Amino acid sequence: MVIFGASGDLTKRLLVPALYNLACDGLLSDNFAVLGTAMEPWTTEQFRERMSTEIPKYQTRKEFDQAVWDRLVARFHYVPGGFTDAALFPALRAEVQRLDAAYGACGNVLFYFAVAPRFFGLLCDRVHESGFKDGPGWKRIIVEKPFGTDLESALKLNREVLANWQENQIYRVDHYLGKETVQNLLAFRFANGMFEPLWNKHHIDNIQFNVAEAVDVEARGGYYDSSGVVRDMMQNHMFQMLAYLCMEVPGSFEPDAIRNEKAKLLQSVRRYTPDEVERNAVRGQYGPSADKPGYRQEKDVNPQSNTETYAAARLYVDNWRWEGVPIYLRSGKALWKRGTEIVVEFKRAPAVIFRGTPVNGLDANRLVFHIQPYQGIEIQFQAKIPGPQMQLQPVHMKFGYGEAFKANRYTGYEVMLYACSHGDATLFSRGDLVEAAWRIAQPIIDHWAATPAEFPNYVRSTWGPKAAADLIAADGRQWHEVVTEDVLKQSPLFRDGDAVFLEQVIMALTPRQLAAGEVVITKGELGREMYLIEQGEIEVLDDEGAAIKVLTDGDVFGEIGVLMSTKRNATCRAKSPTDIYVLSKADFHRILRDNSSFADAIRTVAKERYRVEMTADSLMAE
Numbered sequence: 001m002v003i004f005g006a007s008g009d010l011t012k013r014l015l016v017p018a019l020y021n022l023a024c025d026g027l028l029s030d031n032f033a034v035l036g037t038a039m040e041p042w043t044t045e046q047f048r049e050r051m052s053t054e055i056p057k058y059q060t061r062k063e064f065d066q067a068v069w070d071r072l073v074a075r076f077h078y079v080p081g082g083f084t085d086a087a088l089f090p091a092l093r094a095e096v097q098r099l100d101a102a103y104g105a106c107g108n109v110l111f112y113f114a115v116a117p118r119f120f121g122l123l124c125d126r127v128h129e130s131g132f133k134d135g136p137g138w139k140r141i142i143v144e145k146p147f148g149t150d151l152e153s154a155l156k157l158n159r160e161v162l163a164n165w166q167e168n169q170i171y172r173v174d175h176y177l178g179k180e181t182v183q184n185l186l187a188f189r190f191a192n193g194m195f196e197p198l199w200n201k202h203h204i205d206n207i208q209f210n211v212a213e214a215v216d217v218e219a220r221g222g223y224y225d226s227s228g229v230v231r232d233m234m235q236n237h238m239f240q241m242l243a244y245l246c247m248e249v250p251g252s253f254e255p256d257a258i259r260n261e262k263a264k265l266l267q268s269v270r271r272y273t274p275d276e277v278e279r280n281a282v283r284g285q286y287g288p289s290a291d292k293p294g295y296r297q298e299k300d301v302n303p304q305s306n307t308e309t310y311a312a313a314r315l316y317v318d319n320w321r322w323e324g325v326p327i328y329l330r331s332g333k334a335l336w337k338r339g340t341e342i343v344v345e346f347k348r349a350p351a352v353i354f355r356g357t358p359v360n361g362l363d364a365n366r367l368v369f370h371i372q373p374y375q376g377i378e379i380q381f382q383a384k385i386p387g388p389q390m391q392l393q394p395v396h397m398k399f400g401y402g403e404a405f406k407a408n409r410y411t412g413y414e415v416m417l418y419a420c421s422h423g424d425a426t427l428f429s430r431g432d433l434v435e436a437a438w439r440i441a442q443p444i445i446d447h448w449a450a451t452p453a454e455f456p457n458y459v460r461s462t463w464g465p466k467a468a469a470d471l472i473a474a475d476g477r478q479w480h481e482v483v484t485e486d487v488l489k490q491s492p493l494f495r496d497g498d499a500v501f502l503e504q505v506i507m508a509l510t511p512r513q514l515a516a517g518e519v520v521i522t523k524g525e526l527g528r529e530m531y532l533i534e535q536g537e538i539e540v541l542d543d544e545g546a547a548i549k550v551l552t553d554g555d556v557f558g559e560i561g562v563l564m565s566t567k568r569n570a571t572c573r574a575k576s577p578t579d580i581y582v583l584s585k586a587d588f589h590r591i592l593r594d595n596s597s598f599a600d601a602i603r604t605v606a607k608e609r610y611r612v613e614m615t616a617d618s619l620m621a622e
């Protein structure tokens with residue numbers, strides 16, 4: 001394996017730890033060796049020392065196996081040089097020939113381009129010209145992302161790369177395809193008979209892809225400012241997941257059988273006119289918080305930058321299977337949490353047969369693929385609450401990787417290196433796929449580049465711009481937020497709750513975003529909901545409209561009016577953009593009835609905050 005860019009970040013953080021994992025699992029051949037090359041004037045000995053210093057930091061296994069590492073690193077070699085240096089390639093060729101003889105690699109060479117994309121074409125030419133392709137054995141090239149920065153540059157890059165190489169020698173990395181949970185989408189869909197009959201417009205109401213990142217642009221302002229989230233996440237990682245989830249059943253598990261279906265799917269995604277981009281996509285950019293800069297103040301970012309750090313879109317796949325089913329995607333930086341989920345929401349059952357029972361409305365069934373950091377699959381449905389009446393509660397069945405498997409943690413690159421060395425291109429993107437993905441993204445990128453944005457428009461550590469919630473609300477739907485126990489435990493009211501109680505609350509909450517100045521409770525109205533603040537500020541107003549109190553992250557409000565069925569005794573308004581969870585009256589009462597310690601906590605809040613004495617009976621009254 002020849003690594004171009006051997007002194008870089010990718011090599012030490014991912015490639016070498018991945019090789020180490022393969023060695024630990026006995027999946028590296030005895031005939032394997034690494035030849036690193038980069039500008040650093042290192043010797044082989046220095047390269048080995050450097051990698052040996054880094055590996056403890058980046059290896060992913062529970063225990064570090066020194067003996068395996070020593071055997072692996074003894075196979076590392078190094079030749080210094082720049083890509084424009086005429087002497088480098090003959091030197092590499094000579095070294096590869098020497099190593100080939102020493103290790104008995106049968107002429108097989110895997111070239112890994114862990115370098116900036118502007119070098120891909122040049123490297124392809126140089127490697128070809130230096131005669132590497134002569135002689136026995138296979139020669140394959142792995143190129144890192146991004147593959148092009150727009151449609152035109154991707155097409156040009158494809159032409160350059162394929163000028164001297166065959167498509168089946170080029171392996172384009174999308175590291176999402178290396179994730180176990182993403183690969184499992186195919187296993188889930190095609191190894192199980194249960195869902196395939198439902199996998200279409202007749203049974204599925206909508207699909208949501210959510211890739212939230214808590215990190216900001218970190219030290220990558222220079223790169224990111226010419227990229228933005230559509231290029232950085234959607235065009236590649238999210239469209240790959242979209243293709244896996246929505247493609248037709250392939251004829252086999254052969255790489256091209258799968259990639260043909262993926263390409264067909266992406267080619268069927270509707271491409272938007274500028275007007276359609278306006279209606280179907282929303283962009284955002286984060287502003288400063290009290291202690292952290294906004295995007296425009298980040299290092300190497302243009303202070304007037306129009307680059308989006310958040311995007312949400314409604315897409316359609318115009319084929320027989322998915323016609324009319326909205327597919328919502330959203331991704332952003334500096335959001336409230338790190339979490340990637342795919343939510344498949346099924347059509348609701350007709351509620352009419354429950355008329356005359358206490359059931360008022362049915363929730364949709366959902367299938368949630370938890371991609372990361374929690375890894376699992378969840379099915380949400382309704383169950384009858386034990387007791388004499390017909391009452392329902394949303395519940396779920398969950399499969400968690402941590403409970404089902406005892407596997408080590410991997411970097412995601414093991415499977416790609418292993419697959420490439422076995423000639424299996426399934427996990428790599430093909431030229432036509434990359435092109436199809438750019439054709440969907442390009443109209444959005446172009447329209448946004450041509451029109452100024454009102455940035456910044458979202459606050460750090462929130463759910464993102466409210467416009468994204470409005471986009472989906474316009475269709476009568478909501479983004480599905482995956483709420484975890486940690487979120488609830490921000491609030492003293494829920495902190496000591498047991499697992500069953502917390503589950504009940506989580507399943508009953510619905511998210512809602514408020515713009516600054518938006519009124520959420522109006523004095524004198526009857527309360528039908530209570531609220532929990534995820535982040536932001538809610539002002540409680542007196543009759544003159546002056547703020548008498550400000551509630552913030554983890555606080556609840558509106559619970560007394562709901563509990564006692566009294567009129568609201570104050571107006572509450574968002575002081576800043578605020579994300580809240582809503583708990584309906586019916587759910588609140590149901591949860592109270594089941595959880596006496598929660599009822600006690602509510603009584604304490606009522607007493608402290610409103611000086612209201614509540615008896616156990618008044619709490620339970622409907």
Ligand code: BG6
Pocket residue numbers: 213232233
């Ligand atoms: C990279 C993007 O491709 O993917 C980054 O350039 C992003 O901006 C990263 O943070 C996310 O990867 P993961 O595996 O952490 O979801």
